[in-house]
Amino acid sequence: MPKIPLKALKLESPEKFGKFLHVLWDELFWANVYYDIFREASRLCKEHEKAANFSRYFWHFTLQAHCQTALVHLHRIYDQNKESFNLHRFLLTVRDNKSIFHPDAVRERRKSDPHAEDLMESVGELDSPQLELDIKYASLANPKVKNLKRWRDRITFHKDERELFREKPFEQEFPLTFGDIDELLNDAFKILNRYSQYFDTTIYSTGCREWRDMNFVFEALDHHPAFVRHRQETELLKQLGLA
Numbered sequence: 001m002p003k004i005p006l007k008a009l010k011l012e013s014p015e016k017f018g019k020f021l022h023v024l025w026d027e028l029f030w031a032n033v034y035y036d037i038f039r040e041a042s043r044l045c046k047e048h049e050k051a052a053n054f055s056r057y058f059w060h061f062t063l064q065a066h067c068q069t070a071l072v073h074l075h076r077i078y079d080q081n082k083e084s085f086n087l088h089r090f091l092l093t094v095r096d097n098k099s100i101f102h103p104d105a106v107r108e109r110r111k112s113d114p115h116a117e118d119l120m121e122s123v124g125e126l127d128s129p130q131l132e133l134d135i136k137y138a139s140l141a142n143p144k145v146k147n148l149k150r151w152r153d154r155i156t157f158h159k160d161e162r163e164l165f166r167e168k169p170f171e172q173e174f175p176l177t178f179g180d181i182d183e184l185l186n187d188a189f190k191i192l193n194r195y196s197q198y199f200d201t202t203i204y205s206t207g208c209r210e211w212r213d214m215n216f217v218f219e220a221l222d223h224h225p226a227f228v229r230h231r232q233e234t235e236l237l238k239q240l241g242l243a
Helices: 014-047 049-077 087-096 103-109 116-123 128-137 143-156 178-200 212-221 225-239
Strands: none
Touching: 014 049, 014 087, 014 178, 014 212, 049 143, 049 178, 049 212, 049 225, 087 128, 087 178, 103 116, 103 178, 128 178, 143 178
């Protein structure tokens, strides 16, 4: 049975498109936050490996939970369901409603901004060829999106019968690399901001996170009494020639 192609989202007014932008940003923001926590915590676990090994099961499942949560949001962004809000349908909505990106419409939308003309000139008008490339990128024509959907359907959201007793692990046959996740996240942010600028000359931030609280936790591990005692005992054994 042939699959029904996706259609644009229902857009009753330009104001609703502004809400679509915020919904897309919200999904991207949380995907990025959880993924950043996962990557930074993974790095810190290696940097403080000896101390982190005192609670290795906790860190293993904490990292796993953050990675899985990031994937859930990423799946939503690149979903191909005809009923869901996703990047693909968002872009189809842009294609079906090009009038809301006309300079006159943008000018009216930004009439209270004294810098609107300069911003509009800098952004330029809607680039239709680029839009078609973005639509293709967000669809199953993109091998990375196709693979992400495979993970969604067979691993993350469902326990696919085919995966129960396979000889070759799924992740080896269909690897979803950190590089792929980085690319899908970064490109989705670029696409979001491209059409946000066309719409009202504004851009969305990925957020500024230094993770000082996470650094504090790992630095505290190095001073935990159990780890300090272990370190002292190890040093003593070395001095006695027993380690």
